[in-house]
Amino acid sequence: MTIHDSHPFADPDPDPARRFRGRLGGSVTLWTSGAGADRAGLTLTSIMVALGAPARVLGLVDPDSDLADAVEMTGTAVVQLLGWADRDLAEGFAGTAPAPGGVFRQAAFVDTAWGPRLEHADTWAGVRLESAVDVGWSRLLTGTVEHVEVGADADPLAHRRGRWVRVSPRSEPG
Secondary structure, three states: OOOOOOOOOOOOOOOHHHHHHHHHOEEOEEEEEOOHHHOEEEEEOOEEEEOOOOOEEEEEEOOOOHHHHHHHHHOEEEEEEOEHHHHHHHHHHHOOOOOOOOHHHOOOEEEEOOEEEEOOOOOEEEEEEEEEEEEOOEEEEEEEEEEEEOOOOOOEEEEEOOEEEEOOOOOOOO
16 A cells, blocks of 8 residues: 555646636536436536526536437436535536446436436426537537426535535525
């Protein structure tokens, strides 16, 4: 056994743009799509909501991900906010933790018109794919919002600089 005085997986030549993105932080979302054996999901923090009629949700995904394929095949996705208790689930869908039996067996999901929704997710949107274009090393999925449910947001999960962060929601209405 060797003891390192630095992180053994640290990049000796880190990408400055990746480090900049990591410092922005953001709410952790789970994007899911498909049905049955063709379900796919991915944890995302690189997202944005553009208000309008209709509103749009934009997400940057790995172009080689199962999620990118599923959304482009079905034309729909569920975008759900994760809470602090969902950290292990977020790791599983990010592909950074084991998920015995598959990631969709790690929690209860219900079928919607847009794909599988985490049963306990109380804040989520059903979106229809408007466009999918390559941007840098990512695939930008733009979806028009067809359905939204907004819950309590009691214990939200955020991600910053490679770590999960517990966010204290403000005590204000809405």
